[in-house]
Amino acid sequence: AVDLSTIDLNNIERIEITRNGGSSLYGSDAVGGLINIITARPKKQSLFIKIDNTGYIPHDAVEVSEGMTGEAVPANAADVLDTQQVLLRASVSPGPLTLHAQGSFTRAANAFTWNDETYIGAWRRRNHAAYMGGNGEIGLSFPLLGGETGISGGFGLYQNEVPGPLSGFALSTDAIQSETSAFGTMTYKNERLAGDRLTLDLKGSYRYNELAYTDPDEYFPVESLHGTHSAAFDGTEDIFLHDVISLILGESLYFDSVNSTDLGAVNRLNLGFCLSVPLSFSHGLSLTPTLRYDYFSNVPGALSYSLAAGWKALPFMAVKVSGASSYRAPTLNDLYWPEDEWTAGNPQLQPELAYNGQAGVSFNGKSWQLDAYGFVRYVQNGILWLFNAEAGKYTPQNLAESFYPGADVSGRVTLLKRIVLRGSYSFIHSFVLQDDVETYGFAGNKRVPYSPSHAFTGAVGYDYGGHSFYVEGEAAAESYTDNANTDLIPAHAVLNLTYSGNIADIFTLSASVNNVLNAVYELKQGYVMPPLNFRVGLSMEL
Numbered sequence: 001a002v003d004l005s006t007i008d009l010n011n012i013e014r015i016e017i018t019r020n021g022g023s024s025l026y027g028s029d030a031v032g033g034l035i036n037i038i039t040a041r042p043k044k045q046s047l048f049i050k051i052d053n054t055g056y057i058p059h060d061a062v063e064v065s066e067g068m069t070g071e072a073v074p075a076n077a078a079d080v081l082d083t084q085q086v087l088l089r090a091s092v093s094p095g096p097l098t099l100h101a102q103g104s105f106t107r108a109a110n111a112f113t114w115n116d117e118t119y120i121g122a123w124r125r126r127n128h129a130a131y132m133g134g135n136g137e138i139g140l141s142f143p144l145l146g147g148e149t150g151i152s153g154g155f156g157l158y159q160n161e162v163p164g165p166l167s168g169f170a171l172s173t174d175a176i177q178s179e180t181s182a183f184g185t186m187t188y189k190n191e192r193l194a195g196d197r198l199t200l201d202l203k204g205s206y207r208y209n210e211l212a213y214t215d216p217d218e219y220f221p222v223e224s225l226h227g228t229h230s231a232a233f234d235g236t237e238d239i240f241l242h243d244v245i246s247l248i249l250g251e252s253l254y255f256d257s258v259n260s261t262d263l264g265a266v267n268r269l270n271l272g273f274c275l276s277v278p279l280s281f282s283h284g285l286s287l288t289p290t291l292r293y294d295y296f297s298n299v300p301g302a303l304s305y306s307l308a309a310g311w312k313a314l315p316f317m318a319v320k321v322s323g324a325s326s327y328r329a330p331t332l333n334d335l336y337w338p339e340d341e342w343t344a345g346n347p348q349l350q351p352e353l354a355y356n357g358q359a360g361v362s363f364n365g366k367s368w369q370l371d372a373y374g375f376v377r378y379v380q381n382g383i384l385w386l387f388n389a390e391a392g393k394y395t396p397q398n399l400a401e402s403f404y405p406g407a408d409v410s411g412r413v414t415l416l417k418r419i420v421l422r423g424s425y426s427f428i429h430s431f432v433l434q435d436d437v438e439t440y441g442f443a444g445n446k447r448v449p450y451s452p453s454h455a456f457t458g459a460v461g462y463d464y465g466g467h468s469f470y471v472e473g474e475a476a477a478e479s480y481t482d483n484a485n486t487d488l489i490p491a492h493a494v495l496n497l498t499y500s501g502n503i504a505d506i507f508t509l510s511a512s513v514n515n516v517l518n519a520v521y522e523l524k525q526g527y528v529m530p531p532l533n534f535r536v537g538l539s540m541e542l
Contacts, residue, residue, distance in 0.1 A: 048089040052510070052537025054108075055080035056530070061113040061125035073125055076111070082533075083108040096143050103136035114520050114531045119166050126163065126528070128174070133158030139185075147190025147200070156181040162215070164342065165526025175215035175222070183207040199238040206231050213338070220341040226260040228332075244281065250274035250292075262338040269297040270329070284312025294327060298335075299351055302327040320373075321359045328352040330383060334396040342393045350398050353380045360408075368413040377404040386449055386482060387525075399483065401433035402448050420470075423458035435483045450489075450524070452479040466502035471495070481525045492521035510537040 058075035084107050091100035108131040116124035139152030162175035185205040193200055207230045215222040232254045239247040252272040259265050276290040288308045295301040306324035313319055330349040337345035360373030382399040406428035413421050430448035432440050440446045447453065454477040461470035475493040480486075498512040511534070518532040 045093055046089070046091050047542040048087070048539065049541075050085075050087040050537060050539035052085055052535055053081060054083040054533055054535045056082055056112040056533050059113040059123055061123040062120060063125045063127045064120060070120065070122075075113075076125075078109070079111060079113070082111060087539075098141045099139070100141075101136070101138040103134065105134035107132050112530055112533065114518075114528060116166075116528070117520070128161045129163040131158070131160040133160070133179075144188070145190065146192055147188055150185070150187040152186075153184040154182070162213075166528060174217065175213065177214075178212045179209065181207060181209040194239075197240045199236075201236040201238075203234045204232065213340075215340065217341065222338070222340045224260070224262050224338045226258060226262070226338075228259075229257045231255045244279060246278045248274075248276040248278065250276070256332060258332060258336070260336075260338070263336050266332065266336060267297070268332060269295075271295040284310075284318075286310040294329070296329050299329050302351065302353070316364050318362045318364075319360075320362070323357045324355075326352075326354040326356060328354075328383065330396070334383060337396075339393075344391065344393055344395050346396045349383060349396055350381045352383045352398075354378065354382075367415075367417075368411070370409075370411040372407070372409045374407045375405070378402075379404070382448075384449060398436070399432065399448070400435055403431040403433055403442075404428055404448070404451070406430075418462055418464050420459070420461040420463060422461075424456070426455040427453065429453055432483045432485075438484075440483075446483060446485050447480050449481055449483060450479050452477040452491075468498075468500050470498045472498060487525070489522050489525060492519055493517070494519055494521070506540055506542055508539045508541070510539070511535065 056079045058077055058079045060075050061073055062070040063073050064070045085104065086106075087102075087104045089100070089102040091098060093099070110129035110131060111126055113123055113125045116122065133156070135154060135156040137152055137154030139150060141148060141150040143149075157180055159176065159178040162177055164175070183205065184207075185203065187204075188202045189200065191199045207228075209228045209230070211224075211226045211228075213222060213224045213226075232252070234252045235250065237247075237249040239249070241247055250272070251274070252270070254268075254270040254272075256268045257265070258267070272292060272294045274290065274292040276288060279287045281287070286309065288306075290306045290308075292304045293301065294304070304325050304327050306322060308320070308322035308324075310321075311319045329351050330346075333345065334349055335345050335347050337343060339345070355378045356375065357377075358373055358375040360371065363370040379402045380400070382402050383396055384399055385394055385396050387393070388395045388397065406426065408424070408426050410424035411422065415421070428451055430451045430453075431442055432444070432446040432448055433442070434440065454475075456475045457473070459470050459472040461468060473493065473495045476491060478488050478491045480488050494514075495516045496512060496514045497516060498510075500508060500510045503509055513532070513534050515530060515532045520531065521529055523529060
């Protein structure tokens with residue numbers, strides 16, 4: 001998995017969002033949609049350094065340890081220096097070669113205080129949640145056989161304390177998780193084969209990851225060590241046959257081998273094959289059928305398919321309609337997560353199947369954009385991590401049948417070349433149709449856990465002369481934590497203020513005040529989100 005916190009926002013070229021299920025093209029994990037973060041190609045010669053600090057307002061509080069015993073602690077001035085992060089990225093180009101390197105280091109106490117009216121009725125200090133970690137990567141790209149080859153390798157070292165959820169008796173104040181990883185990647189891309197009719201894109205990678213977990217609990221001691229070897233290959237061949245038709249072939253191979261003190265040896269092989277045929281007609285019409293088959297060595301494989309149609313009705317208007325099936329195999333973590341006092345994997349999990357439909361329209365003007373889409377999604381054996389009352393801990397479970405009708409609307413407009421307004425609204429009126437205990441149907445009107453019916457984002461900004469000021473907000477309706485909808489997570493609203501400005505051409509100062517309203521809220525039951533905090537950063541780019 002990718003640690004999103006290590007991706008520098010300044011190094012992102014664009015973000016592509018696929019709303020419908022994408023298993024037929026991107027593999028078994030793209031069930032409900034896809035967010036594709038495309039990073040920028042390394043510059044021929046550059047140096048980028050960024051340092052930032054996140055802090056919280058100190059407050060007298062209570063530290064709650066295992067067994068729900070509390071100890072009063074005074075306000076800690078060090079809270080204003082809670083988290084620091086350093087990013088470094090550099091590249092040089094001697095002749096046809098491009099050498100690039102990047103790395104980051106993060107240290108966080110994560111020791112904020114908040115008014116905990118839910119569990120203890122007093123100001124509370126989050127304890128045993130510190131994190132420290134860093135990663136580095138070095139790579140080389142060069143021309144080869146008419147294309148471009150890239151070779152890179154890197155490492156990661158992380159250690160974090162595990163605070164556990166706030167609810168229940170299983171609070172941990174001693175558990176520590178550490179992770180060490182090393183990886184290597186090789187890529188080759190050539191867009192000028194067979195008289196410019198064939199584009200070849202190949203990627204191979206290897207990763208070793210070692211995860212250690214220790215909890216010296218008096219009653220439930222845990223000491224686990226897990227080593228994972230992962231090898232992967234992805235290939236894509238884009239064949240231009242005619243102005244009307246192209247052929248895209250894809251193949252993938254993923255092999256994971258786990259050696260664990262809890263599980264012993266566990267291996268999994270995944271083979272995938274994909275065929276997509278984009279068709280382009282006159283009057284702005286397009287049609288793309290796609291088929292993909294995935295084989296797994298330890299769970300049943302499946303055939304996924306999709307059909308997408310588009311119509312460029314006007315220069316500023318596009319209509320899109322699509323339907324797809326999606327398949328998600330349980331991950332090794334889902335199946336074999338080591339059992340401790342509050343979590344356990346589920347080796348009996350079944351693969352998740354989904355059927356999706358979407359229709360919408362996009363408008364793009366010179367200074368404005370508007371997207372509106374409606375969708376439906378029917379899921380069989382949906383995989384959700386929920387509290388299992390019988391086992392007394394969180395486990396991944398299959399939700400037999402669920403249904404998700406909804407709509408997304410998003411827009412952006414620039415006024416007077418300086419004022420920016422943007423916003424989005426998502427509506428999902430989900431239904432739990434059947435679980436392993438009861439059949440609810442549509443008449444039962446039960447929401448799928450952790451699926452709020454309404455979600456909003458919005459921002460008002462002012463950009464001028466290399467400086468930008470934004471007021472950003474987000475809100476979500478209440479959601480439930482169980483299939484029967486007996487326990488809920490309240491609605492929340494969060495407001496943020498951000499500033500970014502260029503200083504002396506090569507420096508950029510950034511600052512933000514997050515959760516200005518100091519809202520106390522949870523996205524996952526038992527894990528409170530950070531209260532009001534401030535961040536200040538300075539970057540330099542040459």
